[in-house]
Amino acid sequence: MDALxxxxxxxxxPKMAAPGPQGEVLENILRAGLRAxxxxxxxPWRFIVSEGEGLQKLADILVAAAKADQAEEAVIEKASKAPFRAPMVITVVAKVQPSEKIPTVEQHISAGCAAHAMQMAAVAQGFAGFWRTGSWAYHPVVREALDVQGDDMIVGFLYLGTADCxxxxxxxxELSQFVEYL
Known part of the structure; x- marks a missing residue:
């Protein structure tokens, strides 16, 4: 598949099944993120790969967050299943580095670019994916469990696998609705 x-x-x-990316394919995906x-x-990035037992660990973190909010049982159940929508979830974290020249927002955007690059690298190699953020990305229980501190930010959960839909x-x-020329 050509880049354009x-x-x-x-x-x-949104629907993915096993297998997920492995070996050199996964390395390519992660290396693409490093080229953002x-x-x-x-x-300013950190990538946390969850697969196999790691998906259950991520589910446990989401459930703990839902319970901390005293959420309804339906929300807790949804949290317990969320990571299993794909055989792999890569949590993309903006790991902010102190800098007088580069503001925090640029580092957050850079991590977002890394997430996009990884999704495109997965698709280019025959896998499917979707990028989800949602309230869990900002929840203090999730942030603490994944060691996201200070200005660091979870910019998204990148779900990867084989297309199942x-x-x-x-x-x-229409370009004219979004583009202006000076």
Whole structure:
């Protein structure tokens, strides 16, 4: 798949099954994340890969967060199942580095670029994925469990696996509604 086709036809697929990326394919995905734009070469990222038993550990963290909020049983149940929507979840964390020149927001954006690059690398190698954030990314119980401190931020949970549903064509958007020229 050529890069332009990949970018112009990007879609998130919500249903994934095993297998997930492994070996060299997974390394390519992680290396793509490390190539994200990075002002000042701060490398402000951390990638936490959950698969196998790691998915259960992530589920336990989400359940603990839901219980800390005294959530309804349906929310707790949803939290317990969330990581199992794919055989792999990569939690992408903006690991903010002290800098007088590069503001925190740029480091958060850089980590977001890393998440996007990893999703595109997965798709380019025949896998599917979707990037989810949601309230769990900001929850203090989740942040503490994943050692996300201070200005660090979970920018997303990247679910990866083999497509288990039919891909729907991306909607066309009219450029004139989004583009201006000076």
């Amino acid at each position: 086709s990949l970018l112009l036809n990007r879609r998130s697929l 734009p990075d002002h000042g070469a701060l490398t 039919r891909e729907v064509k991306a909607p066309e958007r």
